[in-house]
Amino acid sequence: xxxxxxxxxxxxxxxxxxxxxxxxxxxxxxxxxxxxxxxxxxxxxxxxxxxxxxxxxxxxxxxxxxxxxxxxxxxxxxxxxxxxxxxxxxxxxxxxxxxxxxxxxxxxxxxxxxxxxxxxxxxxxxxxxxxxxxxxxxxxxxxxxxxxxxxxxxxxxxxxxxxxxxxxxxxxxxxxxxxxxxxxxxxxxxxxxxxxxxxxxxxxxxxxxxxxxxxxxxxxxxxxxxxxxxxxxxxxxxxxxxxxxxxxxxxxxxxxxxxxxxxxxxxxxxxxxxxxxxxxxxxxxxxxxxxxxxxxxxxxxxxxxxxxxxxxxxxxxxxxxxxxxxxxxxxxxxxxxxxxxxxxxxxxxxxxxxxxxxxxxxxxxxxxxxxxxxxxxxxxxxxxxxxxxxxxxxxxxxxxxxxxxxxxxxxxxxxxxxxxxxxxxxxxxxxxxxxxxxxxxxxxxxxxxxxxxxxxxxxxxxxxxxxxxxxxxxxxxxxxxxxxxxxxxxxxxxxxxxxxxxxxxxxxxxxxxxxxxxxxxxxxxxxxxxxxxxxxxxxxxxxxxxxxxxxxxxxxxxxxxxxxxxxxxxxxxxxxxxxxxxxxxxxxxxxxxxxxxxxxxxxxxxxxxxxxxxxxxxxxxxxxxxxxxxxxxxxxxxxxxxxxxxxxxxxxxxxxxxxxxxxxxxxxxxxxxxxxxxxxxxxxxxxxxxxxxxxxxxxxx
Amino acid sequence: xxxxxxxxxxxxxxxxxxxxxxxxxxxxxxxxxxxxxxxxxxxxxxxxxxxxxxxxxxxxxxxxxxxxxxxxxxxxxxxxxxxxxxxxxxxxxxxxxxxxxxxxxxxxxxxxxxxxxxxxxxxxxxxxxxxxxxxxxxxxxxxxxxxxxxxxxxxxxxxxxxxxxxxxxxxxxxxxxxxxxxx
Numbered sequence: 076x077x078x079x080x081x082x083x084x085x086x087x088x089x090x091x092x093x094x095x096x097x098x099x100x101x102x103x104x105x106x107x108x109x110x111x112x113x114x115x116x117x118x119x120x121x122x123x124x125x126x127x128x129x130x131x132x133x134x135x136x137x138x139x140x141x142x143x144x145x146x147x148x149x150x151x152x153x154x155x156x157x158x159x160x161x162x163x164x165x166x167x168x169x170x171x172x173x174x175x176x177x178x179x180x181x182x183x184x185x186x187x188x189x190x191x192x193x194x195x196x197x198x199x200x201x202x203x204x205x206x207x208x209x210x211x212x213x214x215x216x217x218x219x220x221x222x223x224x225x226x227x228x229x230x231x232x233x234x235x236x237x238x239x240x241x242x243x244x245x246x247x248x249x250x251x252x253x254x255x256x257x258x259x260x261x262x263x264x265x266x267x268x269x270x271x272x273x274x275x276x277x278x279x280x281x282x283x284x285x286x287x288x289x290x291x292x293x294x295x296x297x298x299x300x301x302x303x304x305x306x307x308x309x310x311x312x313x314x315x316x317x318x319x320x321x322x323x324x325x326x327x328x329x330x331x332x333x334x335x336x337x338x339x340x341x342x343x344x345x346x347x348x349x350x351x352x353x354x355x356x357x358x359x360x361x362x363x364x365x366x367x368x369x370x371x372x373x374x375x376x377x378x379x380x381x382x383x384x385x386x387x388x389x390x391x392x393x394x395x396x397x398x399x400x401x402x403x404x405x406x407x408x409x410x411x412x413x414x415x416x417x418x419x420x421x422x423x424x425x426x427x428x429x430x431x432x433x434x435x436x437x438x439x440x441x442x443x444x445x446x447x448x449x450x451x452x453x454x455x456x457x458x459x460x461x462x463x464x465x466x467x468x469x470x471x472x473x474x475x476x477x478x479x480x481x482x483x484x485x486x487x488x489x490x491x492x493x494x495x496x497x498x499x500x501x502x503x504x505x506x507x508x509x510x511x512x513x514x515x516x517x518x519x520x521x522x523x524x525x526x527x528x529x530x531x532x533x534x535x536x537x538x539x540x541x542x543x544x545x546x547x548x549x550x551x552x553x554x555x556x557x558x559x560x561x562x563x564x565x566x567x568x569x570x571x572x573x574x575x576x577x578x579x580x581x582x583x584x585x586x587x588x589x590x591x592x593x594x595x596x597x598x599x600x601x602x603x604x605x606x607x608x609x610x611x612x613x614x615x616x617x618x619x620x621x622x623x624x625x626x627x628x629x630x631x632x633x634x635x636x637x638x639x640x641x642x643x644x645x646x647x648x649x650x651x652x653x654x655x656x657x658x659x660x661x662x663x664x665x666x667x668x669x670x671x672x673x674x675x676x677x678x679x680x681x682x683x684x685x686x687x688x689x690x691x692x693x694x695x696x697x698x699x700x701x702x703x704x705x706x707x708x709x710x711x712x713x714x715x716x717x718x719x720x721x722x723x724x725x726x727x728x729x730x731x732x733x734x735x736x737x738x739x740x741x742x743x744x745x746x747x748x749x750x751x752x753x754x755x756x757x758x759x760x761x762x763x764x765x766x767x768x769x770x771x772x773x774x775x776x
Numbered sequence: 777x778x779x780x781x782x783x784x785x786x787x788x789x790x791x792x793x794x795x796x797x798x799x800x801x802x803x804x805x806x807x808x809x810x811x812x813x814x815x816x817x818x819x820x821x822x823x824x825x826x827x828x829x830x831x832x833x834x835x836x837x838x839x840x841x842x843x844x845x846x847x848x849x850x851x852x853x854x855x856x857x858x859x860x861x862x863x864x865x866x867x868x869x870x871x872x873x874x875x876x877x878x879x880x881x882x883x884x885x886x887x888x889x890x891x892x893x894x895x896x897x898x899x900x901x902x903x904x905x906x907x908x909x910x911x912x913x914x915x916x917x918x919x920x921x922x923x924x925x926x927x928x929x930x931x932x933x934x935x936x937x938x939x940x941x942x943x944x945x946x947x948x949x950x951x952x953x954x955x956x957x958x959x
Contacts, residue, residue: 086931087912113939114932120942121802121893121908125886129797133811134790137818141785 076100081111085118495522503538509551512542516558523562536564543570549579553586560590568594572603575620584616592623614647622654635669638677645685648677652697653690670703679709688719695722699729707733711742714750714759723755731762784825788834789818795835795909796842802905803846803898805890817842836911840919843902892941900934907931 081104084093093101105112501507501515516539523531531539539562543555556574559567568591575587588607594600607620625633630651637643637651678698682691695713698706707730714726727746730739746759789796796817800810821828821841831837893901899920906916913924922930 082928082932085935086907086928089910110936113943114935117904117935117938117942118907120889120938121904124802124889124908126798126801127807129794130807130811133797133814134793136811137789137793137815138782138785140815140819141782141789141822 076104078104078108078111081105081108081114085114495519498522499535502535502542505542509546509548513551513554513558516555520558520560520562531562531564531567533564533566536562536566540566540570544573549583552578552583556583556586556590560593565594565597565599568597568600568603572599575603575607575616581613581616584611584613585619588616588619588623591620595624595626618650618654622651631666631669634666635674638674638681645681646690649681649685649690649694653693666701666703668703670701670705672705675703675705675709678706679712682709682713688717688722691717691719691722692725695725695729699725699732704733704736707736707738711738714742714746714755720752720754723750723752724758727755727758727762731759734762784822784828785818788828788831789821789838792835792838796838799839799842799905799909800846802893802908803842803902805893813842813846816845820845836915836918839906839911840921843906843919846902847898888942888945892938892945895941896934896937900930900937903927903931904934904938 081101084097084101101115105115498515498519502512502519504512504515507515539559543559546552546555552574556571559571571587571591571594575584575591578584578587584607588604591600591604595604601624604620604624608617608624611617611620622630622633634651634654637648640648678694682694685691685694691713695710698709710726710729710733714723714730717723717726723746727743730743733739734743740763743759743763747756747763750756750759793814796814797810800813800817801807804810804813817838821838828834828837893904896904903916903920903922906919911919913927916922916927917924920927
């Protein structure tokens with residue numbers, strides 16, 4: 076046997092299972108050949124290297140990454156990026172005073188509110204139906220795997236819509252989120268070239284926790300479909316193999332080599348000696364002794380978990396005694412909020428160019444819910460303003476969506492003479508189907524809007540009216556009417572007037588009345604509105620038409636006179652007050668000095684007897700924008716006497732905006748101490764200024 | 777949304793994870809980097825579901841991905857290396873009736889081996905690791921894309937380098953010849 080043979084065995088053979096004869100031959104050669112001896116030693120050393128077992132979490136981690144990646148792959152239609160908007164909706168629950176209260180997010184049937192084309196606020200009273208599972212399907216909603224059919228040359232938007240809060244046990248969360256959700260989707264669906272994509276239920280679930288409250292995020296990005304009701308067991312995943320997880324009272328702390336073990340350390344600093352970093356940022360201790368509760372880290376979204384021990388860890392800081400770090404490198408799409416007070420989802424790996432996120436949360440652990448929607452684009456970060464709402468305070472999704480769409484359009488379709496001419500030519504193209512034509516019309520409207528010149532030439536306007544006259548489908552008709560809003564040409568009054576006079580459904584007539592408000596100077600529009608105000612069979616249309624014909628002073632007058640008109644029913648008297656809220660597209664009318672003592676008195680009387688509580692809360696929400704001091708007694712009375720929690724909460728928030736008035740402050744302090752409902756007590760406390768004032772109240776109590 | 781990724785992962789990758797992790801450990805010598813490498817490999821592999829699905833030997837195909845990922849090594853070089861203290865991170869197999877002395881000896885040996893391995897070039901280390909995992913010339917050729925002739929020469933030089941590093945460390949146990957150590 077020579078050196079070549081030895082190399083052959085080492086290269087290709089199995090040195091561990093040589094025959095006896097071969098082994099003797101090898102030994103004989105190796106004894107006299109230093110080089111082969113070394114080679115054999117090296118080979119054997121490698122073969123016999125001690126290999127540790129794979130961490131049991133590794134498979135799950137890999138799988139999560141793979142899923143995230145395959146979701147993030149994105150899809151492109153026709154070689155041109157298709158706009159995809161993902162809607163992420165999240166709900167939040169207040170944290171318990173001690174420990175954390177995470178809402179379970181177990182997978183289950185998708186609960187998606189059925190979407191009707193209604194005015195944005197129509198969902199506001201959907202209190203009773205909220206717990207009901209609603210059907211998922213709708214024609215406009217397509218599986219993401221299907222190509223966007225109604226997007227010829229990829230100019231449409233695709234909106235990903237996630238199922239929402241299906242297992243939340245908090246009816247308040249369901250109610251508010253569903254309301255917003257419906258209004259929001261209604262709004263999105265007003266735009267003809269939008270395709271709604273339903274994100275599958277259970278595909279994404281994750282838990283994130285912000286300071287003071289737990290947020291359940293659904294339609295997020297984590298892969299696991301497992302429920303996250305058990306934060307302690309999840310924390311085991313966080314800790315990774317070398318880290319022991321110790322459950323210590325309510326918190327779960329990371330301990331490396333038992334230094335933080337309450338038993339072996341025997342001190343009060345359990346877990347205090349391990350620095351926990353998330354994305355290179357320190358996790359703030361959840362209690363006084365420096366312990367980081369691992370439950371506060373959403374493990375499902377952790378991209379990588381590393382433990383750094385020994386000297387290298389000193390580069391991260393010196394305040395931990397045993398030189399240990401549990402470093403958690405989170406996924407790219409998951410990061411700290413700008414304020415550093417919690418985590419948030421970022422949209423990068425989602426196949427959407429824009430992600431709309433919504434979260435319900437309660438401030439400072441109180442049960443006063445606010446709902447916030449905001450949009451971020453993959454390319455430019457923040458896209459649009461946030462949209463927020465509190466119970467009792469109306470929100471305006473239409474403006475938000477409009478702004479969002481405009482921003483999107485501006486990113487994709489720059490306005491120049493040539494493209495404007497091209498779109499105009501498309502609008503004049505009679506071969507298009509109605510949907511295609513509506514899409515072109517909307518593009519024209521958006522482009523002219525961005526170009527700052529919405530005035531149409533007469534022939535284009537006439538062509539639009541002509542084409543529009545052939546639309547019969549009610550939904551398309553509404554889209555058409557809405558597309559006309561903002562385009563300037565007196566000719567366009569004609570189809571609106573016609574719709575107001577002859578529209579089959581109340582919705583169409585309402586829409587026409589609202590849109591005609593923009594043309595109220597035009598005699599034809601005035602005539603149509605006046606006609607409808609007197610003759611329309613529906614009282615809602617009559618009122619809207621009357622409202623639309625008035626300028627702001629007239630509207631203010633209408634509100635006040637209706638309130639004072641005792642011949643009307645209670646509902647009729649209040650309705651004009653809520654009308655600008657319902658329209659949700661005009662800026663609310665500021666009543667200002669019109670709210671004199673008489674009006675405030677009447678309002679007080681009405682609110683004392685007006686049912687249901689929802690309406691009372693909405694009236695209070697509407698009135699909370701008014702500055703008149705005459706209203707303060709009314710709010711005080713509602714806060715003190717109303718039997719409905721939601722009304723008292725709304726009253727508290729109205730009073731919270733006029734804390735400079737002693738009466739308001741006193742009423743809030745009284746409510747904070749003695750209201751029977753903890754929700755109202757906390758809301759009142761929250762409105763009282765700052766922590767000092769809060770503690771004062773508590774001490775006085 | 778029926779993702780090809782998760783399914784491919786469950787069917788093709790999951791059974792090979794232990795193997796991948798062993799190989800990754802050999803290459804990187806510590807758990808964190810090994811896990812990183814395995815995770816990267818999984819992601820890369822799933823980016824090419826077609827090749828993954830069609831590979832005759834998923835283990836070799838995956839090792840190829842892993843090998844190239846390791847050689848690219850961007851992440852490894854970017855990060856400052858984490859040097860474990862002696863013996864740390866190496867859970868010792870509890871041998872039958874192994875006394876403390878044996879354990880100490882084994883630890884010492886492993887440290888020596890790790891240190892020596894760290895001195896090898898990435899390619900050398902990878903080749904020796906693959907070889908130690910039981911792959912022959914043909915398979916290593918497939919995995920690394922290095923021709924057999926070159927492979928032979930490199931393997932030989934890698935072994936000699938490793939032996940030299942081990943010797944430099946002056947550890948008798950590591951350089952003792954254990955031919956046919958099964959017996």
